[in-house]
Amino acid sequence: MIAGLSVSSKVAAQGKYGASPEDSVECIMNLSLYGEFYKQWKSSGYKNTSVNDAFGPWRQVFLNCPAARLGTYVDGVKMLTYYIKREKDEELKNAYIDTLMMVYDVRIENFGKEGFVLGRKGVGLYQLRVTDYEKAFEILTKSVELEGDASYPDVMVFLMRGTKKMIDEGKIEEDVIFDNYDLCSKIIEVNIEANKDNERKLSNWQNVRGNIDLIFEPFATCEAIIKIYSPKFQENPEDLKMLKKLTKLLDRKKCTDDQLYFDATVKLYDLDPSPESAYMIGKMLMKNQKYSEAIDYLKEGDKLEDNETRADCFLYIAECYRIQNSYSSARTYALKSAGERPDDGNPYIIIGDMYAASTKNCGSNDLEKKAVYWVAVDKYRQAKRVDPDIADIANDRINSYSIYFPIKDDIFFHGLNEGDEYFVECWINEKTTIRAAKN
Incomplete structure (x- = not known):
C-alpha cells in the first residue's frame, strides 16, 4: 500500500498536475477518485472501509502531482494516522510513520508555511514514535523559532515534554529547560492577552500554561537553579548572556536571598550597567538593610522600560526613605509608584502610615x-x-x-x-x- 512513497526525489520533481499531458489527465482522475472515496469515509465519521479505496489514488496524486492542492496533505495525514493507530505489525507501522513524516516535508516544499508544518510534524512524531524524541525535539525547536507568537498550543506542550525527555536521557544540559520555559511562557502570555475575549481559546491557552508549569515544576526550585548555575558562574563569571538569564530567573523565582543572586547581579552591573541590574542590586541591598546604598541603585529605576517594575522600584525607594524617617522623600516616591500603577493601594498605605507616625x-x-x-x-x-x-x-x-x-x-x-x-x-x-x- 505504501511502496514507493519513500522516493521523495520523484515527488519533488513533478509539476502541479504531473510532468506531461498524460500525467495531468491521470492526476485529475485520481484527484476525483480519491476525493470521492475520502468524502464517503469522512461522512461515516472516519469509520467505514472507504479509506482503503481512497488511499491508492491518493498515493498516485501525492507521487505524481504533489503541487495539485493543499488538501492532498491534510487528507494524507488523516489517512496515514488512521493506519498507524490500527497497525499491529511494528515494521509496517514504522513505514507508515516514515511516510507521514515525508508527507509533511513535501507539503513544505510545495506549499511553504515551514514553521507551522514542522509543528504538526514534531507533535506527530513525538506522539507516534516516542523513541524518536531527539528528532522530534529538533523539529519542534525549529518550529517555535520560526513561528514565534503564532506557535500552536500543543507545540508548546510537546516542546517542553521533549526538552524534559532530552534532559532525562542526558542529551542536553538542564539549563535548556529554563530557556524553553521562558520562551513558551512569553508566547503563551501573548496569546492569553490576545484571546481574553474568546472564552474557548483563552481556556485552551490557560490549560497549556498549566501543562508546561507542571513539566517545569521539578526544575523550578531555588535549590535546583542554584545547583545548575553555581558551577557555570564559577567557571565563567563574565558570560554576559548567562548572567542575564541567571539573574532574571533567580529574581522571577524569588531566590534572591542566596549569595549567588547578589554576586551575579553585581557582576552583571559591572560588565553591563543597566537599570535592570541596578534595580536587582538595590533590592538585595535593601534586604541587607543597607538602605542608603540601596536608594542609590534603585533610583536608576527611572530608566526601566516596564511600568510594573518601575512601580515596584519606586515603592522600594519609598520604603527605604520611610525606614530612614525621610518622610517627605518617601512620599514623593510612593506617589511616583502610584503614578506608574494607579490601581495599587500600597503607596497610599505607606503615606498614611507615615502621616500617622508624625x-x-x-x-x-x-x-x-x-x-x-x-x-x-x-x-x-x-x-x-x-x-x-x-x-x-x-x-x-x-x-x-x-x-x-x-x-x-x-x-x-x-x-x-x-x-x-x-x-x-x-x-x-x-x-x-x-x-x-x-x-
Missing part, C-alpha cells in the same frame, strides 16, 4: 496633633478606593486611627466645625475634612 512631631497643640490622623485616614480610604484587594488592611488602619480623632468639644473649643475644610501643616501640607471621634 503626630508627635507635627502641631503645636493637641488638636493640631490629632488632625494628622484625619489625613492618614484619608490616605487609607484612597488606598481601598483604588485597590479593593487591600480593603481589609486599609479598614484595620482606619478603625485603629479614627478613635484618635479630636472629640467634638475640642473641635468646638478651637472654633472649628465638623465638615469644614482644614489644612494640616508640618511636612504634610494637605487639605482634609474636620471629623470628630465617634463615641
Whole structure:
C-alpha cells in the first residue's frame, strides 16, 4: 500500500498536475477518485472501509502531482494516522510513520508555511514514535523559532515534554529547560492577552500554561537553579548572556536571598550597567538593610522600560526613605509608584502610615496633633478606593486611627466645625475634612 512513497526525489520533481499531458489527465482522475472515496469515509465519521479505496489514488496524486492542492496533505495525514493507530505489525507501522513524516516535508516544499508544518510534524512524531524524541525535539525547536507568537498550543506542550525527555536521557544540559520555559511562557502570555475575549481559546491557552508549569515544576526550585548555575558562574563569571538569564530567573523565582543572586547581579552591573541590574542590586541591598546604598541603585529605576517594575522600584525607594524617617522623600516616591500603577493601594498605605507616625512631631497643640490622623485616614480610604484587594488592611488602619480623632468639644473649643475644610501643616501640607471621634 505504501511502496514507493519513500522516493521523495520523484515527488519533488513533478509539476502541479504531473510532468506531461498524460500525467495531468491521470492526476485529475485520481484527484476525483480519491476525493470521492475520502468524502464517503469522512461522512461515516472516519469509520467505514472507504479509506482503503481512497488511499491508492491518493498515493498516485501525492507521487505524481504533489503541487495539485493543499488538501492532498491534510487528507494524507488523516489517512496515514488512521493506519498507524490500527497497525499491529511494528515494521509496517514504522513505514507508515516514515511516510507521514515525508508527507509533511513535501507539503513544505510545495506549499511553504515551514514553521507551522514542522509543528504538526514534531507533535506527530513525538506522539507516534516516542523513541524518536531527539528528532522530534529538533523539529519542534525549529518550529517555535520560526513561528514565534503564532506557535500552536500543543507545540508548546510537546516542546517542553521533549526538552524534559532530552534532559532525562542526558542529551542536553538542564539549563535548556529554563530557556524553553521562558520562551513558551512569553508566547503563551501573548496569546492569553490576545484571546481574553474568546472564552474557548483563552481556556485552551490557560490549560497549556498549566501543562508546561507542571513539566517545569521539578526544575523550578531555588535549590535546583542554584545547583545548575553555581558551577557555570564559577567557571565563567563574565558570560554576559548567562548572567542575564541567571539573574532574571533567580529574581522571577524569588531566590534572591542566596549569595549567588547578589554576586551575579553585581557582576552583571559591572560588565553591563543597566537599570535592570541596578534595580536587582538595590533590592538585595535593601534586604541587607543597607538602605542608603540601596536608594542609590534603585533610583536608576527611572530608566526601566516596564511600568510594573518601575512601580515596584519606586515603592522600594519609598520604603527605604520611610525606614530612614525621610518622610517627605518617601512620599514623593510612593506617589511616583502610584503614578506608574494607579490601581495599587500600597503607596497610599505607606503615606498614611507615615502621616500617622508624625503626630508627635507635627502641631503645636493637641488638636493640631490629632488632625494628622484625619489625613492618614484619608490616605487609607484612597488606598481601598483604588485597590479593593487591600480593603481589609486599609479598614484595620482606619478603625485603629479614627478613635484618635479630636472629640467634638475640642473641635468646638478651637472654633472649628465638623465638615469644614482644614489644612494640616508640618511636612504634610494637605487639605482634609474636620471629623470628630465617634463615641
